[in-house]
Amino acid sequence: MTRVEARQVARTLRRQFMLSSVTTVFLLLMLVTCCAAALWPNLSPQRTQSLWSAAMLAGIAWMVLTVLSTRQVKSANQAATYLSAGRLDLAEQELTSALGSFSLHRTGKLMVCHNLAVVVHGQKNYHAAAELCDAIIGLHGNVSKSLGRVCRMLLADCRLFLGDTLAAFKALQPLLGRDAKLSLTEQMMLLPIELRCLVAQGKYAEAADNLEWKVQRAELLDSFRSALVHALLAKSLRELGRNESADFLQRRAGLLHDLSELSKDYAGLLD
Numbered sequence: 001m002t003r004v005e006a007r008q009v010a011r012t013l014r015r016q017f018m019l020s021s022v023t024t025v026f027l028l029l030m031l032v033t034c035c036a037a038a039l040w041p042n043l044s045p046q047r048t049q050s051l052w053s054a055a056m057l058a059g060i061a062w063m064v065l066t067v068l069s070t071r072q073v074k075s076a077n078q079a080a081t082y083l084s085a086g087r088l089d090l091a092e093q094e095l096t097s098a099l100g101s102f103s104l105h106r107t108g109k110l111m112v113c114h115n116l117a118v119v120v121h122g123q124k125n126y127h128a129a130a131e132l133c134d135a136i137i138g139l140h141g142n143v144s145k146s147l148g149r150v151c152r153m154l155l156a157d158c159r160l161f162l163g164d165t166l167a168a169f170k171a172l173q174p175l176l177g178r179d180a181k182l183s184l185t186e187q188m189m190l191l192p193i194e195l196r197c198l199v200a201q202g203k204y205a206e207a208a209d210n211l212e213w214k215v216q217r218a219e220l221l222d223s224f225r226s227a228l229v230h231a232l233l234a235k236s237l238r239e240l241g242r243n244e245s246a247d248f249l250q251r252r253a254g255l256l257h258d259l260s261e262l263s264k265d266y267a268g269l270l271d
Contacts, residue, residue, distance in 0.1 A: 001092060001120050006128035009099055010135035013113055017139055020104055023065070030058040062104075069103040072112055079115060091119045107147075110140055114151055121154060130158040137171075149175055149186055156193050165200045172197060184220075191217050192225050195232040196266070207236040215249075227257035228266070 001009075034055035038048050075098035082091035095116040103109050117132035133155035140148060152171045159168035175182065175190060182190065191214060198207040211233065218229035230253035237246035253259060 001096075001116075001123075001125055001128045003125075003127040003131060006120065006125075006131035009096065009113070009116070010131055013099060013109065013135055014139065016099075016102060016109065017106055019102070020106055020109075024104060027058050027062050031055050031062070034058065065102075065104050068101070069105045069108065071101065072098045072103050072105070072108050076108075076112055076115060079119070083119065088119050088123055092116065092123075095119065106140075110136055110147060114147060114154075117151070117154060121158060124161075126158040126161045130155055130162070133158065146183075146186070149182065150189065153186075153189050153193055156197065160193070160196050160200065165197060168193075169197045169201070188217055188220055192221070192229050192232070195229060195236075199232050199235060204236040204239040208233060208240060208242075211237075211245075223256045224262075227253040227259070228262055230256065231259065231262055 034051045038051035038055065075094050079091040079094040079098075082088070082094060095112055098112045099109065099116065113132055113136055117129045117136070120132065121129040133151050136151045137148065137155065152175060156168040156171040159165070159171060172190070172194060175186075176194070195207055195214075198204075214229065214233060218226045218233075220226075221229065230249045234246045234249035234253060237243075237249065250259075253262070
């Protein structure tokens with residue numbers, strides 16, 4: 001997926017959100033109004049029958065659209081199967097098709113778009129993934145919801161790979177305060193991204209702050225991200241003149257993953 005295609009998907013998502021809102025309000029108003037009017041006294045039998053028919057039509061339309069909306073759940077599940085098989089291209093096709101179909105369930109639509117952003121990020125199309133994340137945050141950027149928090153982390157990761165550290169830090173800012181109340185899983189996801197932001201900005205003292213807590217969280221990560229966290233902490237400590245601790249963490253990082261591979265993926269950050 002190109003950046004232009006991602007922008008088109010984002011525009012389609014915004015249009016569908018508006019259409020979904022209008023359709024939902026219209027059907028609810030039609031259902032409530034017709035039911036209330038049908039109970040009004042002194043109406044002719046024909047008028048009463050017409051009102052009940054209209055209310056039934058609105059209810060049927062709601063049910064049909066709800067059933068059609070569940071297809072996106074099936075598409076998301078099918079895309080997950082493709083992802084587990086390593087077929088990112090098929091997962092992208094499935095999710096793009098699901099986003100093109102109408103749905104009353106806006107949360108489901110956002111989840112499909114988020115999954116597409118994850119797929120595109122996995123293909124290293126960071127510009128396209130960032131466009132999708134921006135669209136999701138713009139439509140539903142509530143950091144009290146798990147989807148909003150994870151999407152901000154994904155956006156920050158994309159911005160870091162694109163070399164825009166300030167934009168990455170801005171995306172993470174709502175997650176860094178004590179009021180964010182992140183779960184343990186979210187803390188683990190955030191840690192390597194936050195450290196990359198701090199090290200890229202030269203904020204070594206802030207990166208090395210609360211060192212024991214960060215090392216404990218790093219030990220819970222997979223070997224690649226754990227090695228990255230250890231290496232970033234080692235760089236920060238070395239910049240602060242704490243060479244003994246830096247050497248220990250650097251050796252630990254080397255035991256967890258190939259440091260030459262880390263340096264290749266994060267060129268300029270771990271030098």
